[in-house]
Amino acid sequence: MSGGPSVAGTGTLIRAALRRDRWRLPLWIAGGAALVATQSVSSQALYDSPQDLAAYEASVGSNAASIALAGPPVGLDTVAGAVAFEISSFVILVAALMAMFTTGRHTRGDEEAGRTELLRATRVGRHAPLLAAVAVSALACAAMVPAVAAAGVGTGLPAGGSFLLGASVGAGALVFTGITAVVAQVTASARAVYGMVGGALGIAFVLRAVGDVEGSWVSWTSPIGWAQATHPWSDDRWSPILLCLLVTVGLLAAAGALLDRRDLGSGLLAARPGRASAPPSLASSLGLAVRLHRGALLGWAVALGLLGLVYGGLAGSVETLFADNPEARAFLPDSGSLVDAYLATTLSINALLAGAYAVSAVLRARAEESVGRAEPVLATATSRAAWLAGHGVVALAGASLVLLVAGAAIGAVRAVDTGDGGEFSRLLSASTAYLPAVWVLAGAAVALFGLLPRSASALAWGAVAYVAVVTMFAASLDWPGWVDDASPLAWTPLAPVEEWSAGALAGLTALAGLLLAAGVTGFRRRDLVPG
Amino acid sequence: MTSVISISGLVKSFGTARALDGLDLDVAAGEVHGFLGPNGSGKSTTIRVLLGLLRADAGSVRLFDGDPWRDAVGLHRRLAYVPGDVTLWPGMSGGEAIDLLGRLQGGLDPARRAELLERFELDPRKKARTYSKGNRQKVALVAALASDAELFVLDEPTSGLDPLKEAAFQEEVRALRAQGRTVLLSSHILAEAENLCDRVSIIRRGRTVQSGSLTELRHLTRTAMTVETARPVPGLAELPGVHGLRSDAGRMRFDVDTDALDAVVGCLAGAGVRSLTSTPPTLEELFLRHYGDAEAEGAGPAAGAGGVPAPAARS
Numbered sequence: 001m002s003g004g005p006s007v008a009g010t011g012t013l014i015r016a017a018l019r020r021d022r023w024r025l026p027l028w029i030a031g032g033a034a035l036v037a038t039q040s041v042s043s044q045a046l047y048d049s050p051q052d053l054a055a056y057e058a059s060v061g062s063n064a065a066s067i068a069l070a071g072p073p074v075g076l077d078t079v080a081g082a083v084a085f086e087i088s089s090f091v092i093l094v095a096a097l098m099a100m101f102t103t104g105r106h107t108r109g110d111e112e113a114g115r116t117e118l119l120r121a122t123r124v125g126r127h128a129p130l131l132a133a134v135a136v137s138a139l140a141c142a143a144m145v146p147a148v149a150a151a152g153v154g155t156g157l158p159a160g161g162s163f164l165l166g167a168s169v170g171a172g173a174l175v176f177t178g179i180t181a182v183v184a185q186v187t188a189s190a191r192a193v194y195g196m197v198g199g200a201l202g203i204a205f206v207l208r209a210v211g212d213v214e215g216s217w218v219s220w221t222s223p224i225g226w227a228q229a230t231h232p233w234s235d236d237r238w239s240p241i242l243l244c245l246l247v248t249v250g251l252l253a254a255a256g257a258l259l260d261r262r263d264l265g266s267g268l269l270a271a272r273p274g275r276a277s278a279p280p281s282l283a284s285s286l287g288l289a290v291r292l293h294r295g296a297l298l299g300w301a302v303a304l305g306l307l308g309l310v311y312g313g314l315a316g317s318v319e320t321l322f323a324d325n326p327e328a329r330a331f332l333p334d335s336g337s338l339v340d341a342y343l344a345t346t347l348s349i350n351a352l353l354a355g356a357y358a359v360s361a362v363l364r365a366r367a368e369e370s371v372g373r374a375e376p377v378l379a380t381a382t383s384r385a386a387w388l389a390g391h392g393v394v395a396l397a398g399a400s401l402v403l404l405v406a407g408a409a410i411g412a413v414r415a416v417d418t419g420d421g422g423e424f425s426r427l428l429s430a431s432t433a434y435l436p437a438v439w440v441l442a443g444a445a446v447a448l449f450g451l452l453p454r455s456a457s458a459l460a461w462g463a464v465a466y467v468a469v470v471t472m473f474a475a476s477l478d479w480p481g482w483v484d485d486a487s488p489l490a491w492t493p494l495a496p497v498e499e500w501s502a503g504a505l506a507g508l509t510a511l512a513g514l515l516l517a518a519g520v521t522g523f524r525r526r527d528l529v530p531g
Numbered sequence: 532m533t534s535v536i537s538i539s540g541l542v543k544s545f546g547t548a549r550a551l552d553g554l555d556l557d558v559a560a561g562e563v564h565g566f567l568g569p570n571g572s573g574k575s576t577t578i579r580v581l582l583g584l585l586r587a588d589a590g591s592v593r594l595f596d597g598d599p600w601r602d603a604v605g606l607h608r609r610l611a612y613v614p615g616d617v618t619l620w621p622g623m624s625g626g627e628a629i630d631l632l633g634r635l636q637g638g639l640d641p642a643r644r645a646e647l648l649e650r651f652e653l654d655p656r657k658k659a660r661t662y663s664k665g666n667r668q669k670v671a672l673v674a675a676l677a678s679d680a681e682l683f684v685l686d687e688p689t690s691g692l693d694p695l696k697e698a699a700f701q702e703e704v705r706a707l708r709a710q711g712r713t714v715l716l717s718s719h720i721l722a723e724a725e726n727l728c729d730r731v732s733i734i735r736r737g738r739t740v741q742s743g744s745l746t747e748l749r750h751l752t753r754t755a756m757t758v759e760t761a762r763p764v765p766g767l768a769e770l771p772g773v774h775g776l777r778s779d780a781g782r783m784r785f786d787v788d789t790d791a792l793d794a795v796v797g798c799l800a801g802a803g804v805r806s807l808t809s810t811p812p813t814l815e816e817l818f819l820r821h822y823g824d825a826e827a828e829g830a831g832p833a834a835g836a837g838g839v840p841a842p843a844a845r846s
Contacts, residue, residue, distance in 0.1 A: 112621075112660075188660065189621060273656040274624025282627060283634040292620065372618040376671065379582045379612040379684075380635035383604045527585045 009124035013132035017106050018139075025140045028098035032091045032169065033147040039087040040155035042473070047079050056082060064318040065342040068209040068311070069349070069472075072219065075234025080157045084165055084232045090472070091165075092227050093205070095144050095173035099137050100197045103180035106133030109190040111265060120264060130181060130259055134252060137177040141170040161233030171244035172227030176201065178251025179223075185258035188267035195299055202303050206310050213317050223247070285382050289390030292368075293361055297398045300357045304350060304402050308409025311346040315410075316417050318342045337497070343427065344494040346410060351434035351489060352468050354403035358442035359460045361395035366449050366456050370531055384524045392446055392516065399438045407431025430495035436508035437488035441467065443515030450522025453529045533560045534593070535682055535713045536581065541590035543576055543737075550576045552737035553590070558715055563708050565724030565731035566717040569818060573737040574717040575615050578686050581715075582612060595682075608637050611675035615686035615717070617667040619659035625670045626655025632674040639677040647673040650699050665691035676703055683707060683714045689723065701727055721752075721813055735818065752812035753786040756795070761803030770794055 018025075047053040057076040060066050067073055071089050075081025107130055110116045116129050145166035152162025176197065183196045204222040211219025212228075219225035229240040262268055281287045318339050365388060368374045378387060411427030414420075444463050448456040470487040484490045488508055493501045536558035543551040551573045558564040568574050579585040581594055583603035592599055597606050619628050626648075633639030648655055651669045659667065668691045675683060689697045704727050707714055718724055724731050725745055733741040733748075741748060753774065758764075759782045767783070768776045772791020777784050787795050789812070799807075 274627060274658050276624070276626040276655045278627040278630030278634075282631050285635070288631060288635075291623070295622075372614070372616060373620060375579075375584060376612065376614055376617070376632055377635060378584060378603075379607060379610075379614075380632060381604050381608040381637055382635050525586075528579070 004125075006125040006127045007131050008128060009119075009122070010128040010131050010135070013119070013124065013128055014135050017132055017136045021102065021105075021136065021140075025098070025102065025136075025143070028094065029140065029143050029147045032094045032098075032144055033151040035087055035091050035094065036083070036148050036165070037151040037155050038473070040083050040152060040157055043079050043083045043086065044156065047082060053077065053079065053082070060085070062318075062338075063342070064213050064314050065345040067213050068314055069345075070212075071208070071228040072212045072215075072231070074231050078233060080152075080161055080233035083152075083157065084161070084234075088165065088168065088228050088232075089205070089208075089224065091148065091169050092172040092224050093201070095141065095169045096176040096201055096224070098144075099141055099173040099177040100180045100194065100201070102137040102140055103133050103177050104184060104190055104193045104197070106136060107181065108184040108187070108193045111184075112188070112190050117264060127256060127259065130184075130255060134177055134181055134255075137180075138174060141173040141177060144170040144173060158233060160236065164230055164236055164238070165232040167238075167241055168227040168230040168232065171241040172223055174248045175223040175226075175244050175251070178248040178255070181255035182251050182258065185255055185262060186268045188265070188269070191296075195296065199299065199303060202307070206307060209314070210310060213314050285377065285387045285390035286393060287390075288377070289394045292364060293391075293394045293398060296360070296364075297357075297394070297401070300353075300398070300402045301405050304353060304406035305409045307353075308346075308350070308406035309413055311343075311349075311406075312410040312413025312417070315339055315342055315414060340497050343410065343414075343430070344497045347407060347427075347431055347434055347495065348471055348489055348492075350403055350406040350410075350431065351438055351492070352464070352471060354399045354406070354434075354438045355441035355467065356464050357402050358395045358399035358438055359445045359464050361398055362391060362442055362445035362449060363457050363460060365391035366453060369453065369528060372530060375528060378528070385520050388446070388450075388520055388523050392442070392519075395442050395445075396439060399442055400435055403434060403438055404428065404431055426496060429500075433493050433495035433500050433505065434489075436505045436512060437492045439512035440488040440508050440515065443512035443519070446519030447515040447522070448519070450519035450524075450526070453526070534558065535560050535595060536564075536715060537591075537593040538577070538581070539591050541577065541580065541592060542588045543573075543580060543585060544588055550737055551580070554734060554737055555739045555742070556732050557742070558713060559730075560713055561708070561711050562729040563704060563714040563716060563727050565728035566715055566734070567719065567721065567724055567731055568717075568734040569719055572734050574719075574734065575686055576737075577734075578612075578684055578715075578717065581684065582607070609680060610682040610684055611636060611678045611680035612684045613668070613671040613675050613686060613688045615690070617664075617671045619662065619667055619670060621658065621660035623659055624656055625653060625659060625662060625666065628659060628670050629655065629674045629677070632671070633678055636674075636678050636680070638679070639674065640679065643677040644673060647676055647703075650703075651696055663691070665693065665696070668692060669696070672700065676707075681712060683712065685714065686717045687719070688716070689718075721817065722811055725811070733817075751817055752789050753816070754789060754792060754812060755784070755786050755810040757782065757784050757806075757808045758799060759783075759805040759807075760799065761805060764799060764802045767795070767798055770798060 047056050053076075060076060060082075061073050069089065070085050070087075073085060076085060110119075110129065119129065120126070145163070148166035148169050149159070149163040152165060153159050179200055180193065180197045183200075184193050187193055187196065204224045207222040208219045208225035208228065211217065211222070211225055219229070223244065226240045226243050230237050258268060282291055365374075368391075374387065378384065407428050407430065408424070411424035411431075414423040414427060441463065445456070445460040448459050452459065467487045467489055470484055471489050488511075491504050491508055493499060493504065534557055536556060538554060538556040541551050541554040541556075542549070554573065554577060556566070556577065566574055566577070576585065580587050580592060581599055583599040583601075583606070586600055594606050595609060599606055619625070623631075629644065630639070633644070651673060653666060653669045653673060657666075659670070662670070668688065672688060675685070689700055692700060704714055704716070708729075714727075716724070716727060728745065730742070730744050731748065732739055741751065764783070767773060767785075770791065771794075772788035773795060774786045774788075775784075
């Protein structure tokens with residue numbers, strides 16, 4: 001190897017990692033490209049006349065919710081610019097998650113599982129596993145560039161901007177390769193790596209949302225903001241990509257330096273000794289589930305609480321943007337209901353995130369089963385139903401808590417901003433309308449766990465992705481009605497705009513109950529399935 | 532004597548692979564029963580069926596007086612289990628895992644817990660993430676041994692232990708037997724079973740091939756001997772039960788059927804023995820000799836391939 005003994009074996013490790021990820025990476029990349037292609041087709045269909053495009057520009061320019069979700073409102077006078085505005089933040093998120101999971105799996109994931117130790121005992125240098133993981137993740141980020149460009153060009157968008165959008169997505173994701181490489185040196189558990197990088201991704205998203213809505217420098221504190229600052233199909237700036245590359249190089253150098261300062265298998269944060277005996281609460285399957293879930297649940301509750309504060313704070317900007325944009329009055333109702341429409345959008349995003357938490361919590365049960373930790377517990381006087389109920393109760397109660405915390409945070413900020421204390425209870429109770437939809441997602445995950453354990457993880461996350469895509473795009477895409485109807489959020493009244501509807505919510509709750517029952521029954525009738 | 536475990540004709544397939552193919556196992560109350568077989572022969576699968584973690588495809592399985600699939604929870608109150616490959620919660624300390632498993636099983640004796648921690652030299656404050664394989668095994672062993680179970684199901688419990696802890700474990704098993712408790716001990720090491728077990732069942736490719744007391748199985752095993760004598764030993768090669776005798780500068784190597792040992796030692800006595808080593812039979816050799824087993828074929832050429840035909844299963 002030309003790079004010296006500390007990177008010996010990197011080439012072999014890269015080939016092995018590419019082989020392990022030969023299905024995962026193409027799916028991530030195809031998913032990112034598909035988002036761009038779908039958005040391109042739908043935008044060209046929706047805004048095929050200059051009048052439609054002008055109306056779109058006027059309304060979006062005054063919609064803080066769209067800007068908070070999407071990006072800086074630039075280049076909206078062309079259809080291509082509208083595509084970049086609508087889809088870039090989601091594609092960057094997808095690519096960043098791909099980079100996080102790829103880098104994490106091949107660094108701390110392998111190290112925690114003991115595979116790195118096995119490899120390092122062979123002719124593999126100390127830096128080789130990290131370098132190989134980073135190389136594979138960087139290759140995947142690079143592959144995003146032609147994939148996204150092809151999606152743009154293939155659907156009829158100008159080539160230069162298509163390529164720049166692809167480069168922005170790849171460069172943004174590359175920064176998260178670097179962040180994951182650093183975090184993987186700091187903490188000894190792969191779960192903690194994903195938690196911390198996921199948190200960083202959330203903070204980056206919120207910072208750019210704040211900066212974009214306010215039109216301020218705050219966007220420049222976020223790697224997602226850098227990736228979006230290229231403004232494809234309008235200003236066509238390449239310098240933010242250079243910034244992403246420079247920061248990535250710095251992060252990777254830091255990761256390499258940290259790697260030299262720690263032992264294999266350990267983090268930089270020293271492991272503290274635990275308790276010599278268990279607290280009284282750790283005496284039942286529910287106590288065990290609470291113990292296993294409490295860290296992640298706390299993280300989600302804090303993250304959604306903060307997101308709620310940001311969403312609540314941006315609600316005021318909706319009125320300001322509306323006042324600044326006289327053309328918008330022609331297309332939109334008065335500013336009061338505009339704020340409520342914005343709030344309804346934020347509450348459904350909270351519901352999506354709470355649903356994602358519920359699915360991740362239910363799938364923890366599957367992880368316990370597949371690594372063999374369910375076996376010794378189920379060999380005690382603990383029934384299958386009680387064991388699964390422990391995880392299920394935490395998932396349902398935790399997801400409800402997370403949703404209400406976010407709703408309460410939005411309500412609290414609105415109450416302070418408007419000086420009307422009733423806003424708090426109004427938005428908190430509006431949030432409860434979204435609970436049954438969250439329970440349906442949790443129930444679906446339990447049913448999949450009980451009935452199709454091997455594919456439960458892929459299918460349950462697929463369900464979350466489906467609901468997310470339908471919620472975000474159903475309005476702009478001309479899909480058949482049943483596509484929308486299959487999402488539980490489609491049956492949820494969009495509180496506070498729409499009235500609380502007892503019938504629909506009772507129906508969703510009953511569906512969630514049926515799914516839970518199916519899952520428990522399935523689990524009681526099947527073998528424990530490892531791996 | 533009453534049966535604690537009674538399995539007959541057990542079949543379990545995973546997809547097209549038949550893991551258990553008509554397995555029989557009978558464990559009487561109060562005995563230490565060795566459950567022997569090479570890796571991959573179906574020991575752990577049998578135990579998982581016995582614990583109601585897997586569902587039998589065919590055959591009958593009785594645990595105490597119940598069906599382990601239907602009455603799992605009630606039956607589990609009466610048994611303690613140590614898995615072959617112990618996986619613990621990485622963020623939980625060993626002490627917490629012991630208490631959790633003990634409480635879920637129905638409570639454990641704090642004095643016994645402290646005594647066992649000392650005996651196995653396990654630090655209960657360490658996070659499971661930092662434990663070696665042997666220490667994870669000790670966590671499961673302490674949780675099981677500190678419980679008040681009637682039946683102990685131990686799946687290769689010593690595979691990660693050092694010789695001192697292995698000896699401590701063997702003493703604990705003898706103490707359990709003295710208290711009249713029943714132990715099912717799976718292993719792929721014949722010597723471990725010889726030390727501890729009243730009876731053994733030997734399985735191969737999902738079927739029981741032998742079952743009985745160790746004395747009953749003695750005829751199946753051969754001891755390898757190397758002897759150096761002052762004078763030649765005429766007639767040794769012709770003794771019944773001596774196989775594959777090779778002589779090299781006064782040093783003889785041969786295998787002896789266990790029931791011919793006495794005659795061989797008598798014959799050697801007059802020849803001025805200078806040195807004598809004997810190696811106990813291993814499960815691998817037994818399989819190689821009697822079943823020409825694929826798993827054991829890598830161990831070397833079949834020594835003294837003649838003799839005992841494959842016996843029929845007894846249960």
